[in-house]
Amino acid sequence: MVMLFDFQQRKFRLRQCPAEGEQEAVPEVRDLEKSLQRWKTKLAASLACFRIKHNLRSASCVLSDSIRVKEHRAKSLPLYAWVNTLHTSLDEVCELLHGANMSEVKQVVDLTDSTFSKDPLCPDTLIFSQNLCVPLQSSSLTSTHVLNIQDRSVCVAVSVLQPLLFEKGDVLVAGSFSALTLAHIAVAAAARSGQVLVCGADHTSLQNEEMKALLSKMDIKNVKVLPEAFCSLNESNATVERLKVIIVLPQCSSSALNDPVATMYSEHGDWNVLPDLSHGSVSKSKIFSLTTQQSRLLAHSLTFPKVQTVVYCTRSVFPEENEQLVRRVLEQAHTHPKLLPFRENGPIFPDDATSGDKTDSKFFRLQPSEFTNGCFIARLSRQVRDR
Structure with a gap:
């Protein structure tokens, strides 16, 4: 369907042969384009009949108003x-x-x-x-x-993380993210002589290879890939001895993205939400599935006794994935009697930073617009005892 739409936008003209040095088209893609071209007259007629039947001025009018606004912004x-x-x-x-x-x-x-x-x-x-x-x-x-x-939604998350890093303290990245995001966090941690931990079992072998290749190319040496999955990692593991900060970047509905496809592809998002997003909303069952995993990651982040700060970030506009989830996890968290509990902290950015929505000072929201994709960020820190 993506290829058909792209082909229709090009008025069913085949792609030009790649110039010398350019990447060759995948043979299967070339064959499919030729097949589509053979049927271009019937495809165009079918589209025209659909537009007349539904009184649509153009093919893009099939989309809802909210989706068309996002498409225009993108x-x-x-x-x-x-x-x-x-x-x-x-x-x-x-x-x-x-x-x-x-x-x-x-x-x-x-x-x-x-x-x-x-x-x-x-x-x-x-x-x-x-x-x-x-x-x-x-x-x-x-x-x-x-x-x-x-994407700016990722850059902002790393920006929030930077002032929270401890000198020679480690930061762990949990969830779903790209090699480039890991590299960005590693560069930020290197300024404090810190190490970045990532749980290799949570990623495919191809994703782990991509991380390794990019880090090598960028000459980044302060990343350690652990063999465990994040939710099986605990305080008894010697590798988390210096762990002070955790950043949680879970798969989410991507509803704050103007064009979700590019960022979902680069950051290994959940492709199953695309059919829902194409209609301008996400089903309750899908939200429940996402929040179950998000809660699991965030709750486990709060169990490490030496961790002082947890940063939680989504690219969602839904409260169920954002502030409601954070508050529910905090309410249900079991803190050891000798440890200080976590609490919501904010604001994250200076008062003169006008690019975000801080109507609730405990959280940060970046609203999607023609200038940026959106995101939600919560910063949870150990509560300070009253003197």
Whole structure:
């Protein structure tokens, strides 16, 4: 269905043969395109009949209003790219961009094809116009991973994590995430001489290989892959002796993403929610399935006695996956009598950071818009005893 839609957008024209050095098309894809082209007249007629029957002005009108708004936003969504501060700095990258005849603007609304901006929420992230996607992806800055294009919802989560890291303390990443996200967290931890732990049993062998390959390419050496699954890991394991912070990035409904497909693909999201998202909502049964796993991960994060902070992040707009889940897990958590309990902490960002919704000061929400995808972040810290 994805190929059919793409083919229809190209008016059933076959793709051009790749130029020298470009990647060859997958043979199965090429065969399917040729089959679709042979039936293009009947396919076009069928689509026309459907539009007439339902009085639709265009094929996109099949979608709900909310989905069409998101689709419109996604086409012009700015690009966000974080700087690998292991080998350079944000200022040095800005100087390189100035040398390439690009100028800096203060507001994201002022972005053009020859400008860039700094992200007010993420101190290591730059913002570019969507029109610069191809030039950036083919530039030496991205090929050497000096700049790393990634969805803002992930960059914000790492930004929240940075000031919470302890000197020479370890951070564990739990849930579903990409090799690039792991690399971003590792770069942040390296600034505090910390190590990043990841549970290899929670990921496929291919995903583990991707992590290993990217970390090697970026010369990141402070990541340790544990053989255990996260929920079977406990305080008796010597590898968590220095563990101070856990960041939980579970699979979620992706309902705060304007175009969920790209981020779900890159961050190993749950593809089963796509049919629901295409109708503008997610079924109660699917939400229940997601929150069951989310609760399990978050609850287990609170069981490590030396952990001082847990960061929980979703790309969802649903309270069931966000504040309701966090509060329920905290209420049900069993804390050892000698340990301080966890509590909700906030605000996460400075008061002058206007890009988020802090109507509830205990949590942070980034609302989806034409400038960004959305996310929800909770920061849970050990409660301080009253003196």
